[in-house]
Amino acid sequence: MKKRYWLFVPLLIFVVLAFLLWQGLGRDPSHRDSALLEKPFPAFSLTTLENDERTVDASLLEGQVTLVNVWGEWCPTCKREMPQLLTLAERGVHLVGVDYKDTRDKGQGFLEEFGNPFALNIFDPEGSLGFDLGVYGAPESFIVDARGNIRYHHTGYITPEDVEDVILPEIRRWQ
Amino acid sequence: MLIEILPEIGLYAMMLALAMALVQAIVPLAGSLTRRPLWMSYAGPMAWGQALFLLVAFVCLALGFLFNDFSVDYIAGNANSQLPWYYRLSAVWGGHEGSVLLWSMMMAFWGLAVSVFSRNLPRDMLARVLSVLGMINAGFLLFILATSSPFERILPAPPMEGADLNPLLQDPGLIVHPPMLYMGYVGFSVAFAFALAALMGGRLDAAWTRWARPWTNLAWAFLSVGIALGSWWAYYELGWGGWWFWDPVENASLMPWLAGTALMHSLAVTEKRGGFKSWTVLLAIVTFSLSLLGTFLVRSGVLTSVHAFANDPSRGTFILVLLGLTVGASLTLYAFRAPRVKSPLGFGWLSRDAMLLFNNIVLLVMTVTVLLGTLYPLILDSLNMGKISVGPPYFNALIVPLTVALGLFMGAGPVTRWKQMTARELIKRLWLSAAVSLAVALMIPWLYDGAWSLPVSLGLLVAAWIVVPLAREPLILIRRFGLRGPGKLSRSHYGMVLGHIGMAVTIVGVTMVSNYDHADNVRMSPGRSVEVGGYSFTMTQLNETRGPNYLSDRATIRVTQGDRLVTLLHPEKRFFTTRRQAMTETALDNGLTRDLYVAMGEALDDGESWAMRIQVKPFVRWLWLGALLMAAGGILAVCDKRYRHRSRTRQTMEARA
Incomplete structure (x- = not known):
């Protein structure tokens, strides 16, 4: 009968493998934070979406903890993300938007239709700021501390659960 | 209006299919254990019902795509009214939700095929086989309904327009690639079900292998075509001329193929000589497990890949639980019921048996090599040892010598004699x-x-x-x-x-x-020409054109060899307006002995020059031609006369009983 133990070997291997897979599940393999975290927000000089004569730069983000959200009218997921951003604004979070690869009319129309949680929107029609931020697509969000350093990077859609579980704790952490 | 409630009909059909899968999973098995023919005979009708209702669900989704019903979340996310109708149709499986529905529908059709073509099986065996298939599909349908329903509505404010299909997927190769691949993955479930049914019944003689063989060959043939199509697509669509990237998603399809190849050969030994019994059962389990693992890797997002599918941890958890239950339960069953090795080796080292054994070992080592290379980054990450990626050098360094070893046995195997020489x-x-x-x-x-x-x-x-x-x-x-x-x-x-x-x-x-191969990255503008691999490439024109859902920059490249005009090539750079995504449309001149390959890179600053990648690829077609021949071989073996002599099988069975 001793030989029968061998028959359990495949099962054992599988159990170990399954455990490792389970460990891997919660992780985001595309984490690209390391390059951006702890670094100052990239320098830029762009107009705002609201006013094409007002130019802003990175000093805009100094003085308080800010959630920078990269969005665009062309991005359907951004529409679904808006309720969460509005909630965050209601909870007192300071939000700045980056209207990414968009036209002014469409961007403004978007905010009229879906609401405007942003204190201000940086207008980035060429995607130059997005490029410096290493944005893959929209939406992406960054938490920038009062000194203008990037502290947290959220790739993709902020889900309703993320608001309480991830974003608000991160904001409090850097205040 | 009927059209407006199509998604609900589809959803309802899926629920009915789930109910039938559950009945198919439980009742026939209970019948086989308590020897009740009536219960066992539930299997057939349930298989029919399941296939029918999943077809209904699938057709509902397809119609939704054709009618541009953007109130359905999945359709809005993967189609657009400007998308040509055939891509709107293939968009049905362009995303996660539709893919899993297709997977499940194919599963049901394989089950149906088994129930139709295996009437001569002993009744309890058939009941168990279909019951195992029912369990798998019930699990899958639960997964779809719980986490990935393609019929989810966006109400009350549906979008007016859809987000369009990922431009990478707007391609004829991609219309057929996923269905072929899934047919292969899912098809291995049949060999798996036969193996489990044999384990349950304790009837591990050569008989189950005889029934399982044609199904395995067929699934393997589909998988071969699927993999080849994927490689072909990557070759002309991704724009850099590679044909295999050792990408996790590719590896996910290669692993079941390697294990499935081993299984086909091992089945042959078990059927012909009664050897490797335990091993064959294990391979059948492993092959399907790797298919499930492939599905898990692709669908859960634990690995990054060029394929970048939508990731969702809750889906990943669900598939992992499903994988754990299926594989864990079957390996446990195996551990308790597998036949012990009775006799020492009944063959000499110079025999066909031995050649097939070596072939199996090499194939298994290859499978493990690919598995380790694919999972290694994940394992390191789990153990907090950093994030790394394993690249082609690792795979090439191991797989190339292994293939040489495999070839050695492949040459000798067919001329050797069974037993010894x-x-x-x-x-x-x-x-x-x-x-x-x-x-x-x-x-x-x-x-x-x-x-x-x-x-x-x-x-x-x-x-x-x-x-x-x-x-x-x-x-x-x-x-x-x-x-x-x-x-x-x-x-x-x-x-x-x-x-x-x-x-x-x-x-x-x-x-x-x-x-x-010859490759060159060059700056091209109208009038300029360049020599690559004995051919001369001259850009004669540069235009802008318009497609149904994109704008495009299109170059005309005149290719000459000596004084002879070879062909005119038209590479394009397309900009898809809805998704605001640029895509390279490569231009190819195919030939049996060489491909000419031109891809447009980026526009350069002076406005009329483009960076271009020009390649001459000798014999690249043979890669995929070989895969088609392999698939044809698999299908030819299924057409063998002995599989049509049903009556004889039955007689043998009765004689045995």
């Missing part, structure tokens, strides 16, 4: 083939390129060594019976021959394209 006889049968292969391998690089080349000769030696010995048997028959002699060999024999030739053809393709 002397070394002297084996040498007598093989020396001429060896000499011919060696001559071919040494000559061709010299004829083709004017220079000797060790890697090319090695690759061609393996390919020739696989093919040449296959001629021995037909030649003997011609000598003995004249020209009608070769007809005496069975179709499954010719299936084997075709499959092996396919492998050799693929090896030739890989060898030639890896060693003799």
Whole structure:
């Protein structure tokens, strides 16, 4: 009968493998934070979406903890993300938007239709700021501390659960 | 209006299919355990019902796409009213939710096919097989309904327009690639179900392998075509001319293929000689487990990949639980019920049995190599040892020598005798083939390129060594019976021959394209010309054009060789307006001995120059041609006469009982 133990070997291997897979599940393999975290927000000089004569730069983000959200009218997921951003604004979070690869009319129309949680929107029609931020697509969000350093990077859609579980704790952490 | 409630009909049909899958999973199995024929006979009708209702669900989704029903979340996310109708149709499986529905529908159709074509199986065996299939599909349907329903609505404010299908997927190759791949993945569930049914019934004789063989061959053939299509698509669509990237998603499909190849051969030994019984059962379980693992890797987002599917941890958890239950339960069953090895080896080291054993070992080592390479980054990450990625150097360094070893046994295997033979006889049968292969391998690089080349000769030696010995048997028959002699060999024999030739053809393709390709990145503007690999490429025009859902910059490249005009090529850079995504549309001139490949890169600052990648790829078609031959071989083996002599099978069964 001793030989029968061998028959359990495949099962054992599988159990170990399954455990490792389970460990891997919660992780985001595309984490690209390391390059951006702890670094100052990239320098830029762009107009705002609201006013094409007002130019802003990175000093805009100094003085308080800010959630920078990269969005665009062309991005359907951004529409679904808006309720969460509005909630965050209601909870007192300071939000700045980056209207990414968009036209002014469409961007403004978007905010009229879906609401405007942003204190201000940086207008980035060429995607130059997005490029410096290493944005893959929209939406992406960054938490920038009062000194203008990037502290947290959220790739993709902020889900309703993320608001309480991830974003608000991160904001409090850097205040 | 009926059209407006199509998604609800689809959803309801899916629920009904789930209910039927559950009945199919439980009742026939209970019947087989309590010996109740009535309960066992539930299996057939449930298989029919399941297939029917999943078809209804699928058609509902497809109609939703055709009618641009953007109130359905999935449709809004993967289609657009400007998308041509055929891509709107293929968009049905362009995203996660539709893919899993397709997966499940195919699963149901495989089950249906088993119930239709296996009427001659002993009733309890069939009941158990279908019950296992029912369990798998019930799990899958639960997964779809719980986490990934394609019929989810966006109400009350549906978007007016959809987000469009990912431009990478707007391609004819991609219309058929996923269905083929899924047919393969899912098809291995049949061998798996047979193995489990045999374990449950304790009937681990050669009989189950005889029934499982054609199904395995068929699934394997589909998977071969699926993988080849994927590679072909990557080659012309991703724009950098590679044909295999050792990407996790590719590996996910390669692993079941390798294990499935081992399984086909192991099944042959078990059926013909009664050997490797325990091993064959284990391989059947492992092959399907790897198919499930592939699904998990692709669908859960634990690994990054060029395929970048929507990731969602809750889905990942669900599939992992499903994988754990299926594989864990089947391996436990295996551990308790697998037959013990009764006798020491019943064959000598120089025998077909031994060759097939070595072949199995090599294939398994390859599978493990790919598995480790794919999971290694994930394992390191789990153990908090950093994030790394394993690249082609690792895979090439291991898989290439393993393929050479595999080729060695593939050449010798078909001419060996079962059980045992002397070394002297084996040498007598093989020396001429060896000499011919060696001559071919040494000559061709010299004829083709004017220079000797060790890697090319090695690759061609393996390919020739696989093919040449296959001629021995037909030649003997011609000598003995004249020209009608070769007809005496069975179709499954010719299936084997075709499959092996396919492998050799693929090896030739890989060898030639890896060693003799020419590539150049150049700056091109109208009027400019460049020489690559003996061809002269001249840009004659640069235009802007408009497609149904994109704008495009299109160049005309005149290719000449000496004074002869070879062809005009039209590479494009398309900009998809809805998704605001740029795509490279490569221009290809196909040929059996070489492809000319031109891809547009980026527009350069002066406004009329473009960076272009120009490549000459010798014998690259052979890669995929080989895969098609392999698939044809698999199908030919399924057409073998003995699988149609149902009555004889039945008699044997009754005699056995």
